[in-house]
Amino acid sequence: MYTLGRWAARRRGWVVSMWLLLLVVIGGLGVVKPATFTTEFSVPGIESQQARDLLAAQFPAAAGxxxxxxxxxxxxxxxxxxxxxxxxxxxxxxxxxxxxxxxxxxxxxxxxxxxxxxxxxxxxxxxxxxxxxxxxxxxxxxxxxxxxxxxxxxxxxxGTAEQARTRVSGPNEAAGLVVALVVLAVATGSLLAAGVPLLTALAGVLVAVPAIGLVAHVVDMTNTATVLALMVGLAVGIDYALFIINRHREQLADPATDVADSIGRATATAGNAVTFAGVTVTVALAGLAVTGVPFLTIMGLAAAGAVLIAVLIALTLLPALLSFAGERIRPRSRRHAHRLTRHRPRPGAGSLAWARLVTRAPVAVVCVGVVGLAALALPLGHLRLGLPSNEAQPTDSTQHRGYDLLTRGFGPGFNAAITVVVDTTAVPPAQRTALLDQLTARLRIDPGIVAVTAPVGSPDRGLAAINVIPRTGPDDQATTDLVHRLRDQDEQAIRQAGGTMYVAGSTAGAIDVSAKLLRTLPGFLAVIVVLAVLLLTAAFRSALIPLTAVLGFLLSTAASLGVVIWVFQDGHLRLAFQVAAAAPVISFLPVLLIGVLFGLAMDYEVFLVSRMRERYEQTGDAADAVTFGVARSGRVVCAAALIMAAVFGSFVFIGDPIVKSVGFALAVGVLLDAFVVRMTIVPAVMAMLGRHAWRLPRWLDRVLPAIDIEGSALPGTLRSTTPSEPVRAGSTGRVLQPSGPVSSTATDSMREDMQ
Incomplete structure (x- = not known):
């Protein structure tokens, strides 16, 4: 990583030119061959999809x-x-x-x-x-x-041919970037340092989004996949650049530090953590493939591709731009250190004070944090999943107005039409008409149905479709019960006569997709938890830190979903967030939230705990390591969380109900995980565990691969030691000594940190 960073800094013109060329080529192809996206959230194997495929094959007019x-x-x-x-x-x-x-x-x-x-x-x-x-x-x-x-x-x-189109370019997204710029300027104290992360993040999405559009020519992809990639790509692109620039400027605070060497070291330390975090996010998003739901798999892979591009830009384009910036990005206060008084504010003083506060009474802090998150998660008890109907579209859209008119004129059931498809190929021709008449009669006496049309047959009379109008709307629990009742009672009667019956239509399809995703949720969550434990155990050589991280992630995810249910399903603060109507939570939102939030939560865990481990290896003092890690990383973690929340939050006021709920869930999830879990509960738990937090069974230590996130193997890495206790690197027991020149300013700074 050090070599890569130095190489990109030395070959800065070549690196920038290559990225510009890639941007022009992919962007040009995207303009020449614009992408086409689907609005269907189909899942192979579910009953409604089987019926749709059957209609398309034997009765094309009914599938149009x-x-x-x-x-x-x-x-x-x-x-x-x-x-x-x-x-x-x-x-x-x-x-x-x-x-x-x-x-x-x-x-x-x-x-x-x-x-x-x-x-x-x-x-x-x-x-x-x-x-x-x-x-x-x-x-x-x-x-x-x-x-x-x-x-x-x-x-x-x-209707199905008049779906609302998602548009994501507008003032909302621009406002999110403005907020991100302000947070970056405050966090870095430099407009130049604040502008570079925005520039690299925009470069990343300008490469990723057109590339995803090109892939849409090959596979069926929903437009939500592009929006998700844009959301995640912007957020992680800014954050990854911020972490590296923060480390670079922290090193440049020593006037004796060479800029090129600092770029290499920032890439070898913060860049190493960025790589580990990016790979974690990528694996989590790609892990959506285990759900067996194609559209969700494509969404995860699209977002994972955007994250990988963000990592590559952070490791190559960012060092090149930092090389162009040169001395101008060095902290101004240290460039004129001789003008400062001894009483100047110390960097990270606020984070240090927070670390001391949460570690002073760690048991009380953990209890309050856990109880607070558990309270936010209470609405999970009445979670309902579904796909958005036209009622959830913006109130000024023609789809929403049409929905309201149909409800006013005919009742809510006319927006929840169900299609009963009967395959009578195996039924003797003489018995088909009587079978369909009996089914129609049973449907007309069902208390949940207000209208039933006559059967419409396919040309060979082997397939018939019956339109059913429920008494309740598409998002009503009674409509879901009706679909299940039809399948439990009428399918059995048709099967006994030799036929096959399917309950289809957009309402039944939404119910089937929701049920399928709900069944896959426990398995996907188990994969995520196991993955987190393995990765963090290898990274931090600890058995307890991964468990703390996973439990915190589960708490923040549950609390985020609870807030989403409270707003979108229960209808609280509906007007504030411009939610057109209270409706079930988007069926794939829990799975998507788990995948994305897991990766982002592990980002903050890595950036925070890696600085703790780095300090613990230097001093062997567990309590000092906690306060040092929060003091050094707290400000940048808070800034990164605010930036992510601003980016995700900018999508909340887009009209599309899917994009709105996803942006809201991710914004709330990031804020809860960063500020409540990572910045509060994790330091408190680490203070309670003390030295036990850094222990790992020897047999497990020998099996796991060595992952050097902190850059302890970096040549010439500065290490502070105390006479009473040498500093150990990893689990090898080797004492590290400074192998490069150590300036007096650096020594004084380290002595301050030790105190």
């Missing part, structure tokens, strides 16, 4: 995208009045001419006009699948309803 046009009459009129009816008919005729449209329903003929005549809807069916309906056709459909709008009729849209 549907745009639902909702009409609302002006006040004091009805849609059945001659003028309004003529305008609607003219609009629907124009809609039938839109490229790709194969059928348009007539509200009067199909009976989709409300009892008071105020609201009606028509379904426009496309021959393409929902994701394949081009934007040009959607725009043409919006223009086709102009006659109705000119007649004063309110027109809104919904």
């Amino acid at each position: 995208g549907v745009a639902r046009i909702v009409f609302a009459a002006p006040a004091g009129t009805a849609l059945t009045d001659p003028a309004e009816q003529a305008a609607i008919v003219a609009s629907l005729r124009r809609a039938a001419t839109v490229p790709g449209v194969i059928s348009v329903s007539d509200p009067v003929r199909t009976g989709t006009v409300s009892a008071d005549g105020a609201i009606a809807f028509a379904d426009v069916r496309f021959q393409q699948a929902p994701d394949d309906v081009p934007q040009s056709a959607v725009d043409a459909l919006a223009a086709a309803v102009r006659p109705a709008r000119e007649a004063g009729v309110q027109v809104e849209f919904g």
